[in-house]
Amino acid sequence: MENNEPYVPEPAISRLPWYLACVSRLRAQGVEYVSTTAISQELNVESSQIAKDLSYLSIKGKTRIGYEVKELERGLYDFLGFRREHKAVMMGVGSLGSALIADSGLSRYGLDIVAGFDVNPDVVGRSLNGKPIYPLSELSRRVGELGAEIAVIAVPVESCAEVAEMCVAAGIKALWNFTPFRIRTAPxxxxxxxxxxxxxxxxxxxxxxxxx
Amino acid sequence: MENNEPYVPEPAISRLPWYLACVSRLRAQGVEYVSTTAISQELNVESSQIAKDLSYLSIKGKTRIGYEVKELERGLYDFLGFRREHKAVMMGVGSLGSALIADSGLSRYGLDIVAGFDVNPDVVGRSLNGKPIYPLSELSRRVGELGAEIAVIAVPVESCAEVAEMCVAAGIKALWNFTPFRIRTAPxxxxxxxxxxxxxxxxxxxxxxxxx
Incomplete structure (x- = not known):
């Protein structure tokens, strides 16, 4: 990592969206402060675990009062990267790929799918939800031009390994794999x-x- | 469980679709027999782990020859339940819900989404991909009539707890949750x-x- 932020274990990161969902609900209900004990009762996660997970954020709770709900919500959103825009390409626009391009909810969590790639002449050259679908052969040329760093992979399982390699060669930094194939790639x-x-x-x- | 099949640990079940993807690829390439060693090299899972995972199936490999690829593929498909039809309702047909209804790939893995439920008057009464969208208020009446056992949940996070409860009350046996809310329900x-x-x-x- 290029920054000096502490390394956060994956299970901790995975729990943070639960806390975010919980505090968003509390904020909508007009609650102003929340303790780890209260979150713990909602989520069935140990209160000490929640305190530890939240210690990775630069937000401090107050003794006997807890965390300010709005500040905690904002802090979680920022920390999780949901507020930054991450440009992504959709590899494979079959039924799942089209579905993911159509899911505008992803953009609310910072994922901006800017284009799709496919080999099927029936879809290449068209656009889906306003996103252009390019032929796979143009991947390496387009990735830089689009400024995409993430590839969402929903190609047929037989093509997954090859497509993942093409993505990495094109400069993609992260692969979000929806196929059952296990991708092995550079560390x-x-x-x-x-x-x-x-x-x-x-x-x-x-x-x-x-x-x- | 109502049958006498052995209890299979969740991590083992989760690895089986990898093996299925791997043997399907080999079958497409015309390969007739495969050893756990060969699968291990493809997937980066220990060969002894693969042998253990496959021992839950009633398929036997032959010493020095391995598993018959076609038989193993069929056995995995059956064991994983992908060949049986499981009727499901889609709870929430916003962007993700509509996307999942549109994903015909799920039906190839045994999930048949037969209807959607929503509270939004703009979508209720319409149909999506040939699936009717009913008002949430009709859930308990419709579940039995539709023969649905699974609810796929993609409602706003604030409504997840309430919707999950309604599903269980309506006779749903399994909840597939796409929201960040942690559902707690009957064992x-x-x-x-x-x-x-x-x-x-x-x-x-x-x-x-x-x-x-």
């Missing part, structure tokens, strides 16, 4: 996997099953 | 969280940051 490239098929599999397995 | 209701905002937060945090 300075960030990879996050959103394993929706694994989540489906766990859900199906844990449900009471009817005899077929 | 016999399955909850899976797909924390896309947590994934975004980790990705942003790990990227080299420019000075603002």
């Amino acid at each position: 300075d490239v960030v990879v996050q996997n959103t394993s929706i098929y694994a989540h489906l599999a766990v859900m199906y397995n844990r449900m009471p099953r009817h005899k077929d | 016999d209701v399955v909850v899976q969280n797909t924390s896309i905002y947590a994934h975004l937060a980790v990705m942003y945090n790990r990227m080299p940051r420019h000075k603002d």
Whole structure:
């Protein structure tokens, strides 16, 4: 990392959006101060864990009063990077890719998908939700021009490895992978996997099953 | 669980879709047999771990030959529940909800979203991708009629707790949560969280940051 901020463990970062959701709700209800104990009751996370996680932020709670709700909400938003704009390209605009381009909610969390890439002549040259869809062959040329640092990958699983390599060669710094393929790449490239098929599999397995 | 199948730990279930993606690729390449060693090299998972994970399936590999690729692919598909149809309702058809309804890829993994529910008069009464959108007030009446067991939740975070409760009261057995709210519910209701905002937060945090 280029800055001097402390290294925050991944589980801690993953819990912060829960706290953000919780304090946003409290703010909407007009609550002014909140303690880690109160957040703990809402979320079923140990109060000491919450205090530790929040210690990575530069916000201090007051003894017996707690955190100022608005300040904590703003601090979490900033810390999580949701307020900065991160330009991304969508790799693969099949059903999931189009769906993600259409999800305007992502832009509220700082992800700005500026273009899509595909090999399918039926979609290349068109635009989706105002975002141009370019042929995959133009990736390396376009990434710099678009100023994109993130690639969201929703290509067929067979193409994932090749597409991930192309992205990194084009200068992409982070890969958000929606395929079940495990991407292996250079250590300075960030990879996050959103394993929706694994989540489906766990859900199906844990449900009471009817005899077929 | 109503059947006598062994309890499979969640991390093992979560790894199985990787193996499925890997063997599907091999099958497409015309490969007939695969060893856990070969899968291990592709995926960077220990070969002994793969053998253990696959032991939950009723498929046996042969010494020095390995698993028959087609049989393993079919076995994984069945075991993961991707071949059975699981009826689901979409709670909230805002940008993410509409996107998920539009993602036909989910149906290839056994998830059949049969209807959506919302409170917004602009969308209620319409249909999206051929799926009717009903008012939230009709949930309890419609769930049984639709035969839905799963609710996919993409409502505003403030409404998540209330909507989850309504789903469970209506007879839903599993909640697939896309909001950052942590759902707490009865122990016999399955909850899976797909924390896309947590994934975004980790990705942003790990990227080299420019000075603002």
